[in-house]
Amino acid sequence: MRRAKFASIVIAALALAGLVGGSAALAGNLVVNGSFENSTPANGKSELETFNPNGTVLTPGAVIPNWTLDINASAKAFLVTGNNDSQSTGYLQVGVSPSGNFDGINYVMVDSGPKYSTVLYQTVDGLVKGQSYDISFYQASSQQINTHGATTDVWQVGLGDTLALSKSNFQTSSLMNNPSAGSTPWTLQHMVFTADITGSEVLSFYAVGLSVAAGGNPNSQPPIAYLDGVTMNPVPEPSTVALTALGVIWVGAVHVRRRLKAAKA
Numbered sequence: 662m663r664r665a666k667f668a669s670i671v672i673a674a675l676a677l678a679g680l681v682g683g684s685a686a687l688a689g690n691l692v693v694n695g696s697f698e699n700s701t702p703a704n705g706k707s708e709l710e711t712f713n714p715n716g717t718v719l720t721p722g723a724v725i726p727n728w729t730l731d732i733n734a735s736a737k738a739f740l741v742t743g744n745n746d747s748q749s750t751g752y753l754q755v756g757v758s759p760s761g762n763f764d765g766i767n768y769v770m771v772d773s774g775p776k777y778s779t780v781l782y783q784t785v786d787g788l789v790k791g792q793s794y795d796i797s798f799y800q801a802s803s804q805q806i807n808t809h810g811a812t813t814d815v816w817q818v819g820l821g822d823t824l825a826l827s828k829s830n831f832q833t834s835s836l837m838n839n840p841s842a843g844s845t846p847w848t849l850q851h852m853v854f855t856a857d858i859t860g861s862e863v864l865s866f867y868a869v870g871l872s873v874a875a876g877g878n879p880n881s882q883p884p885i886a887y888l889d890g891v892t893m894n895p896v897p898e899p900s901t902v903a904l905t906a907l908g909v910i911w912v913g914a915v916h917v918r919r920r921l922k923a924a925k926a
Contacts, residue, residue, distance in 0.1 A: 691785050691794070692864065693727040695891035697767040700725045700740050709738045709769075725769070728783050731824065731865075736779030737772035755885060756808075759801030761847035764890030768799075773814050773870030773886040782824055782865035785893060788856040793896040796820075796852045796864070798888060802837040803844035805883040812839045812884035817867040820854040827865040839884060847887070853896060864893060 694700070701724050709723050709730055723740040730736060755770075771778060788794070802814040816834040819827030832852045837845040856862060870884025 689894070691787055691893045692783065692891050694725065695798075695893075696765040696889060697725050697728075697740060697769055698765045699727075700767050709736075709740060728781055731780035731782065737777040738779050738781065739770050740767060741770055742767050754806045755803040755844070756806040756842050757803055757844040759803055759844045759847050759887060761801070763799050763801070763847050763887070768887055768889035770885055770887050771868040772805075773802075773868035773884045775871075777883075778868045778870070780824070780828065780865050780867045781888070782827065782863050784861050785820075785864050786861045788858065788860060788862055789895075790856055790859040793853050793855050794820075795892075795894050795896050796854060797890070797892045797894075798850055798866075799847050799890040800834055800837065800850055801845055801847040801887040802839045802870075803885050803887070804839060804842055805885060808883055809841045811841050812870055813837060814839060814845075814868065814870045814884050814886045816850070816886060816888065817869055818852055819865040819867070820856070820862050821865075822858055822862050824863045824865060827863045828867065831865075831867070833869075837886070847889075849890075864891075866891075 709725065725740060730738060769781060771781070796818060798816070798818075800814075800816055802812070804812060814837040817828075817831045818834065819829070819831035821827035821830045832854070834850045834852075835848070839845050866888055868886035868888075870886060
């Protein structure tokens with residue numbers, strides 16, 4: 662009972678802060694289809710489509726609405742449904758699947774070797790110049806089946822008014838040290854970016870994998886990076902956070918005052 666009352670107090674305070682502090686700081690997720698649940702394998706294939714510069718489809722395959730692959734004829738990126746990394750991709754079959762939880766059913770896996778990696782990106786609307794945004798996502802890594810040699814993986818996450826700028830204005834996720842023929846678990850990542858313009862910017866994810874072995878060839882030891890659960894939310898301004906705290910105190914004081922009055926009656 663007490664927990665329910667406390668929850669009511671917090672919700673009321675947050676509502677008060679939203680009314681007074683403005684809607685921008687408390688807006689919802691700006692990324693569309695960030696969990697890749699609205700996705701369609703084509704002809705039973707989970708490999709994503711890649712294109713020539715003229716728009717001709719090089720590799721017909723799965724489509725993820727609201728997301729685009731950077732043009733790269735050698736790109737190897739796949740949509741996976743459930744914890745089944747070897748589903749008829751004909752290429753990225755892994756030896757050991759990452760442990761832990763990811764978001765929903767679908768996720769994306771990319772050969773992060775230099776020759777085969779690709780950029781997955783989306784244009785995000787509704788940004789406000791100077792506003793900070795928290796970008797979060799789940800990541801994991803593994804290695805192609807029957808291959809050996811420790812590898813490392815990271816995601817380079819960029820935000821810019823064009824894809825070219827998002828490739829240069831990027832932050833790097835925590836390093837995934839993948840043991841030979843092994844995997845690293847799903848982990849949640851957070852980054853904060855500040856919008857340079859009001860309107861739309863390109864949010865991009867580029868998988869980078871390298872061989873740990875001295876002098877090793879990354880292409881002969883395929884590192885594989887996983888991505889899921891992408892969100893982008895405005896970071897509340899300090900004034901909004903302070904106002905929320907005051908709202909909690911105010912609503913709590915009113916609640917206590919009413920209880921005292923009821924006790925005296």
